[in-house]
Amino acid sequence: MKKLISRREMLTLLAATGASGLVLRASAALNLVPDTQLARPRIPQADPNNPPTIVVLGAGIAGLTAAYELTKAGYNCVLLEASSRVGGRCMTVRSGDLIDEVGNPQICQFDDAPHMYFNAGPARIPSSHRNLMNYCKELGVDLEVFINENKECYYQDDAMFGGKPVKNTEFTTSARGFMAEIMAKSLEKDQLDMPLDQWELETLMGVVRSFGDLSEGDMFKGSTRGGYTHGGYLDHGEAKEPLAFRELLKSGFLRNALSASEGETGPILFQPVGGMDNIAKGFARKLENRIFYNVLVSSVKLNNSGVEVIYEHGGVKYKLDADYCFNCIPSHLMAGIDNNFPSEYVAAMRYPQRGEAYKSAFQTKERFWENDDIYGGISWVNAPIRQIWYPINGIHKEKGVILSAYDFGGGMAFTKLSQEQRIEAAIQQGEKLHPDYRQQVEKGITIAWHRMNHMLGCAARWPGSRGGANAQAEEMFQTLRRPAGGRHYMIGDQVTKHSAWQESAILSAHWAIKDMLSRQPGNASMPGTPLS
């Protein structure tokens, strides 16, 4: 067994070989530390005779997490929700459900069956999102695999092959083949320049040949990875001819086709069986009688002993005092609700840009994609619909619900259109991939998250999460994370650097609870007497 080479030894070794030209990096990062730790706060049980009172504003995933954890620890929690359902953007649309888009309300007309649903907000749970996975386990939410990348899906781009859709498997097989050929050629030429010994170079050449499935002479002449023209079972199969690399270069999809399953979509992805909102409902089951719906908050004020919330329900105004407030109302809306927060706190609420996101979905007469070997996955389209998602739920049943458009920023061509125009445009774009699309689709729904009632915006975007940080943004971010008056916490993915994921919403609630606990001297139960 070879010895583990230390980083220092390796650097020395590489320096010795003269790492000129091509540098082989040497940091032997054997750090197997997990990406996210389970961050569940350990909350000491509250004094049952004197539990602290908590008001949670908004029954999104962050609010539900906070209410669930604190209720479990014996706190006296009340959760106020503006709409008539839990989950916020964690929303599944089924037969009869309201899509409460301002100016374009719709009632979903899908057939009423367990598999005929549409996850209008988050639709994917990466297995690396440990806290969310852990809640699914704890709340008894059954999971099934979600398919993101499927080589049987298509790339369609008017700039490539005259607009003819290309199967992902042919696209990526050809792209890898040509890239491998380029590498192999340059390795042959440059081998003497490289700090590799003969064995290493030969190993690398083997890697390159295998990557592209190169033929003799290190040429890419097609691969059965891209499919067969015929045969392959009863007799010898002939590989399809490779696609022209020059055509592939014409499509912007080439850039990401070889790294499509990376980052958040790299791990195994899941969806709850029956709809994403089963997570929100799982929390809600544990919060019976603590959630109040159709409540409009009209004032949130800090006072000497906590937070005073004034809200309206059924035409009546109510006042509610609590020791602490956990607030996942979208911060740009909260900034417009009467409050006495410090001015820099309100400025921070207004600071981040709010995302736009548009989705639409169609019920289909048949699961036509399954006849094309497509089971789940995403086709990429260079048009405003951007993507078509095929459901992995309801395999081999008669009908299904597909995502027919997903515009996640930049233009929002669809939201300017009427409902009828939105549907028609999605059909026209989808027809380029599926010739009988128009005949297949029925009962379309559309959702513009930036126009949804009680939200008017999708995920907040803080500069700095993907580069571009600046001092002002960072100061705003830190201001909004600190509790106003030590008593009012903004929560939700909106106070994270990784918004638009439920894991972030959960972590924001965990963080706020831990911060609250850390500010209590004895850390056992809440100080003072209840004020209600």
Add this chain to the structure above:
Amino acid sequence: MKKLISRREMLTLLAATGASGLVLRASAALNLVPDTQLARPRIPQADPNNPPTIVVLGAGIAGLTAAYELTKAGYNCVLLEASSRVGGRCMTVRSGDLIDEVGNPQICQFDDAPHMYFNAGPARIPSSHRNLMNYCKELGVDLEVFINENKECYYQDDAMFGGKPVKNTEFTTSARGFMAEIMAKSLEKDQLDMPLDQWELETLMGVVRSFGDLSEGDMFKGSTRGGYTHGGYLDHGEAKEPLAFRELLKSGFLRNALSASEGETGPILFQPVGGMDNIAKGFARKLENRIFYNVLVSSVKLNNSGVEVIYEHGGVKYKLDADYCFNCIPSHLMAGIDNNFPSEYVAAMRYPQRGEAYKSAFQTKERFWENDDIYGGISWVNAPIRQIWYPINGIHKEKGVILSAYDFGGGMAFTKLSQEQRIEAAIQQGEKLHPDYRQQVEKGITIAWHRMNHMLGCAARWPGSRGGANAQAEEMFQTLRRPAGGRHYMIGDQVTKHSAWQESAILSAHWAIKDMLSRQPGNASMPGTPLS
């Protein structure tokens, strides 16, 4: 919209740019013909007063397919099976099941629960296997996604990092990064040699940078694709440092790590909910009273009007006459059963090499892999166990069944060992990946397919399916595909060029039925009168 460029135009275009040095291939293969067609034979209904008689030998997938299709068409089918179960290698092991390995019979002691099973034979259904998928639909076999590649799984090789296991995501992220760096460097140097215009070259550079997630200066300095050392949600995350490329080169796994999900494991993979043998059971439900178990065939003879089969059951010998025989007994065993086949037919039965395959499985006390973010997928080990498979079924339940070894050829180190030694060796090898493996595993089972009763061999291997064809092998193959005496068909994956897949077994039965029909002049019902 750009016009579709014809192949000829493209070749001309490339010739014009002078395709010297690096050749950009130009075959615009826009052929979207599916890889396998649905090959289900259309069988005219038999005359109900005079149905042809069919004897099927062996209730493997091929035999079940033949019996199912012909029974549906009104043929009088009888299926004789040597063991006490249907499926052949399509075998799921559950609590109380017998593993009938010669010299090492075992009764499975797993806990009795729906998710506590082990698919000892085929365990994956590629969605591209249309005929098998179609039967699942028709027979009501519920499917769920099977996970093959999971970036949270490990590579472990004593030659690399001193034997420390490396997460797939770190391994592949670093490998891609360094390969992209090599490509980028050579593109910068060689750009003038290439028949690419400036725009194409820049596009290609973008592809390469994205492929490897290169940093400024086209250097690979690590990527969050490989995970974070900390953060990434509530605050900015730091990417892990890259692994040393020189270490990666030491492992043979590098060769296939970047092309792990290709070929048969490229499409979305499925498994039947509850066990692979639900497919065999699905067929069997449709063949009530037509399947006879524990039958040992002692003679198969052609005569003037069909095939005469002599078999033994419960100590009694029986004679059965049929118009046709479909035979999926392993051909090397069939060659030893009394027959009057032409000598070249028997020689062809003996010709292909029979595969060896060894698997073992452990019940575990906990689903320890889920605490490591592993949900399904395969860890690769450079040791005789080769692989560890983590179940995707039973997510978040208490226990699970893992595949703890899968030796698919070349040595069969395990089969020489006693049952206790097999288990101990698998534990010792698995401990290198999972420190508490020994404490976690319980109730191990092992299966050596080449020693299983009634089989004594795994998939037949014909030269030529992956190159290496020769005239003799091809002649043997064609001989075995033709019906002996026009009445006796060998079926099963053993008479295909793509053995070890259920799709091939199905296609072999479809082919044989079609061949039988094509030899009948009227093609409507069988000639002559029944002989029974």
